[in-house]
Amino acid sequence: MFAILEYPFMQNALFTGAIIAVIAAVTGYFLIARGLTFAGHALPNVGFAGAAGAVLLGLNPVFGLFVFTIGAAIGIGLPGSEARERDTSIGVIMTFALGLGFLFISLYSGNAQLVYAFLFGQIVGITTQDMVITLGVGAFTLLCMMALYRPLLFSSFDPQVAEARGLPVRALSLIFLVLVAITISLAVQIVGALFVFTLLVGPAATAVRIARSPLRAIVLAIALGVLYTMVGIYLAGESLYWPVSFFIAAISFSVYLLARFLPPGWKRRRVPRGIGVEEKHV
Secondary structure, three states: OOHHHHOHHHHHHHHHHHHHHHHHHHHHHHHHHOOOHHHHHHHHHHHHHHHHHHHHOOOOHHHHHHHHHHHHHHHHHOOOOOHHHHHHHHHHHHHHHHHHHHHHHHHOOOOOHHHHHHHHOOOOOOOHHHHHHHHHHHHHHHHHHHHOHHHHHHHHHOHHHHHHOOOOHHHHHHHHHHHHHHHHHHHHHHHOOOOHHHHHHHHHHHHHHHOOOHHHHHHHHHHHHHHHHHHHHHHHHHHOOOOHHHHHHHHHHHHHHHHHOOOHHHOOOOOOOOHHHHHHHO
């Protein structure tokens, strides 16, 4: 039953997927807290356009993926922290990037299968080198999130007070969006641009409905994200024909439905415990 786990490509996929699930869960919690889920949906589409452009130029598509997602994150974060400005920027950047992506694919005369693989993800193409790169970049992203945890949490729940206390709210928002872009660039290689939103939002959305404090919610989101990814990759490897993104999305959706229909006593809609404590230490 578990013989498939002996193959190197499966081991690489499981290890890489676990790294991505951890980073996606942490950034996903703050995406929800900061009301930036639309950005989490838009950046993978921008990244797909970058991958298509890199293939057109004869470059590694991962390079284009990183350049476009990070560039779009900076473009989204620069106008300001107002929700209306931010959502408008996200919509304009996403539609422009999608147009570029279609243009790049239409201009490319070769086999665009490598580009389309970024839409749905692929587990068989993850090499040991990819795994090492993901580990290094993922560790850097996680360390940045840990260093920014307190001020990021404070500015997420009460940006006006945080700014009055002297926190660089706009700079924090910009840095966070760049970290989200890096996370998305890593996750696209596993679950694809169409389903990366699942890992970013699914585990965190479920955890927020169950856990009472930010730290507990993040830990629970990490556990759920890793579980979804491990089971999804294993089922995809066993089925051979069904994409890993489908299994991860289906599991995430099912668990979220269960959490959503928990008895009212389990639902924690109020501001999580610990915000006041964060203010004192910022």
